[in-house]
Amino acid sequence: MTAGPASDADVTRWTASLGLDGLVDLHVHFLPKSVMDKVWAYFDRAPEHYGTEWPVFYRTEEKERLETLRSLGVKQFAPLVYPHKPGMAEWLTSWAGEFADQVPEAVRTGTFFPEPSAASSVDAALRAGARCFKAHVQIGRYDPRDELLTPVWGALADAGVPVVVHCGHGPLRGDFTGLQVFGEVLAKHPDLTAVLAHAAMPEFTTAFELMDRYPRVHIDTTMVGVPFVAKMSPLPPDWTARLAGVADRVVLGTDFPNIPYSYATQLQAIAGWAADDRLGEPFLRAVLHDTPARLLKA
Numbered sequence: 001m002t003a004g005p006a007s008d009a010d011v012t013r014w015t016a017s018l019g020l021d022g023l024v025d026l027h028v029h030f031l032p033k034s035v036m037d038k039v040w041a042y043f044d045r046a047p048e049h050y051g052t053e054w055p056v057f058y059r060t061e062e063k064e065r066l067e068t069l070r071s072l073g074v075k076q077f078a079p080l081v082y083p084h085k086p087g088m089a090e091w092l093t094s095w096a097g098e099f100a101d102q103v104p105e106a107v108r109t110g111t112f113f114p115e116p117s118a119a120s121s122v123d124a125a126l127r128a129g130a131r132c133f134k135a136h137v138q139i140g141r142y143d144p145r146d147e148l149l150t151p152v153w154g155a156l157a158d159a160g161v162p163v164v165v166h167c168g169h170g171p172l173r174g175d176f177t178g179l180q181v182f183g184e185v186l187a188k189h190p191d192l193t194a195v196l197a198h199a200a201m202p203e204f205t206t207a208f209e210l211m212d213r214y215p216r217v218h219i220d221t222t223m224v225g226v227p228f229v230a231k232m233s234p235l236p237p238d239w240t241a242r243l244a245g246v247a248d249r250v251v252l253g254t255d256f257p258n259i260p261y262s263y264a265t266q267l268q269a270i271a272g273w274a275a276d277d278r279l280g281e282p283f284l285r286a287v288l289h290d291t292p293a294r295l296l297k298a
């Protein structure tokens with residue numbers, strides 16, 4: 001089994017050793033500068049929120065961040081946007097569309113919030129070619145079961161467009177986080193292509209149970225298994241055994257640029273899982289490229 005990349009400078013060599021011409025990252029964040037500045041200001045106060053420092057590793061200008069992804073061999077990525085209050089979702093979706101028009105590697109994405117315009121906004125985004133959506137239940141502090149979102153979940157399920165949902169309790173418990181809550185959404189929309197962000201940490205076992213129940217539920221690797229979260233959200237003992245049963249529904253996600261460690265660190269964690277004989281290089285190729293590319297219809 002090939003070891004993970006030693007550093008960011010080693011990522012493209014390592015990717016090529018797997019027979020891949022690049023990576024597809026389903027969980028990346030690009031936001032309007034005013035919003036990104038506020039996100040970074042929040043992380044500056046991480047000791048107040050999380051009890052630990054959270055230095056943003058790639059805190060650079062947008063152009064430099066794009067060049068960093070290119071230097072890492074990221075051939076395609078989903079620039080995820082998310083609102084924290086009413087009246088933001090349409091603006092962010094519009095911004096994300098303009099961003100994707102200007103950046104060849106970026107797919108068109110969208111987002112939503114439980115408000116009267118949600119259904120029409122998502123419909124417009126789908127017609128405009130959005131290939132991925134983001135729902136941040138924790139930051140948005142909304143109930144994903146809100147009736148204003150019922151037509152949204154239904155439209156996304158019918159379209160087969162993935163929605164990356166941050167619904168787990170990590171890193172902080174929210175008013176409506178928890179897979180018991182989002183599980184009710186899946187019960188009403190069993191065909192929804194939902195990607196559980198951060199593998200729904202720390203509820204890893206429940207995430208696998210939902211994957212067993214709903215064949216279109218996926219998990220992403222964002223911050224999963226890296227040393228930074230090892231104490232907060234340790235992986236269960238049967239982690240790789242459970243991965244083996246859903247190897248084609250695990251997708252690369254990194255949270256770039258808002259991570260407190262290098263991009264290579266996430267790839268090292270994934271490579272460690274692949275050391276299990278039940279996974280191996282086929283699993284790596286699926287996670288790092290084939291499955292996210294399939295979801296994004298690359």
